[in-house]
Amino acid sequence: MTKISRITTQKKRHDRFNIFLSDGQGERYAFSVDESVLVDYRLHKDMELDEATITALIQKDTLQKGYSLAINYLSYRMRTKKEIRDYLQTKEVDEEHITKIMDKLAAQGLTDDKQFADAFVRTRISTAAKGPMLVQQELLEKGVDAALAAEAVEQYTYDVQFDKAMKLAIKKRNTGKNKSFRQQLQQLQGTLTQKGFTRDVVQAVSKELQDEKDDDAEWEALVKQGEKLIRKYQQKTSGYELRQKLKEALYRKGFTMDAINEFLEHELDN
Known part of the structure; x- marks a missing residue:
């Protein structure tokens, strides 16, 4: 029977432990586990482990690693269920483990999309120059249910x-x-x-x-735009054609025809 010959704390991760096994013919490093797994299974020196138990320990630790990834991801800010699931998938966590992790997080109240949506809208209201329709779209893209998203943006009076x-x-x-x-x-x-x-x-x-x-500002803008256009068109045309091109161009830029005629009379007829 294989026994635990030694348990050591990892140098860079004091919450993880290296497990060494011995089968009577020498010691070998076998696997590492999280502190929670160590405690749950009451692992200790000289404890006998069969292959089924070793497999279960490794599976349990792999699940714990995925859970720790999720907790760390949540430590920076609130996340939607979709964001957490997508993140764990990018970390290549097994789908079976993702389901268990999501269930555990839900039981701990860490995956409340309604709470996320309400907080997200409050933050957008106070920090971003965005209206409710765009904020609602952001929530939908983050995986929030449409009804929850619509309810959350009602804060946008x-x-x-x-x-x-x-x-x-x-x-x-x-x-x-x-x-x-x-x-x-x-x-x-x-x-x-x-x-x-x-x-x-x-x-x-x-x-x-x-x-x-502001009528004065409007006139200044017309003069600036008009003078620029005159320099542009005078190189190619003149007379009636020049006047018409200027009228059309300035009208497209939003100036009134009365103001345009006054400008042209001042610039072209003097």
Whole structure:
């Protein structure tokens, strides 16, 4: 019968132990186990082990390793069930062991997707310039059930959305001062939509920004864009054709025809 001849603590992992066996003809390193396995099986020197027990110990330790991976993965932040399962699969943990690990984590209350979703939305509200539709999509991609995701984003009230969307719109507007107000507004609407804000919020923000149109800034933007276009088109055309090209180009950039005509009269007719 094979006996345990020696148990030593690993140098780099004090919670893991090397098991050495002897069959009467010499000692050999056999396997290593986690401290929990050592305690559960009450392993000690001179304890007799048959092949079935050795196999069971190795299987138990392999399961414990997978569980430790999951716990370590969870130590950085909360995870969804899907994230944990995907992570264990990347670590090549046996599917049978993954199921047991997930059951154990669930029993310990460590795989609550509702709790994860609620915390995730709260974090996004306080730290990210994202609306509820985009946050909901993120939850779905992380494997959260659609009903739980929809319930979690209800924390995103209209007032919270509007405040966040307005701050983002003002920030983005300040980076586009050389564009027409209409073009700025269209781009802002596109940005807010891409960021996941609901249509009613996007419309409300746009309406409020409409009242903040600066006519002087609009004229400065028109002059800057117009002068640039004149330099571009004058190299290839002139007269009526030049005027028409400038009108079309400036209108596409969102300036009103009255303002365009005033600019052209000042630039081309003097």
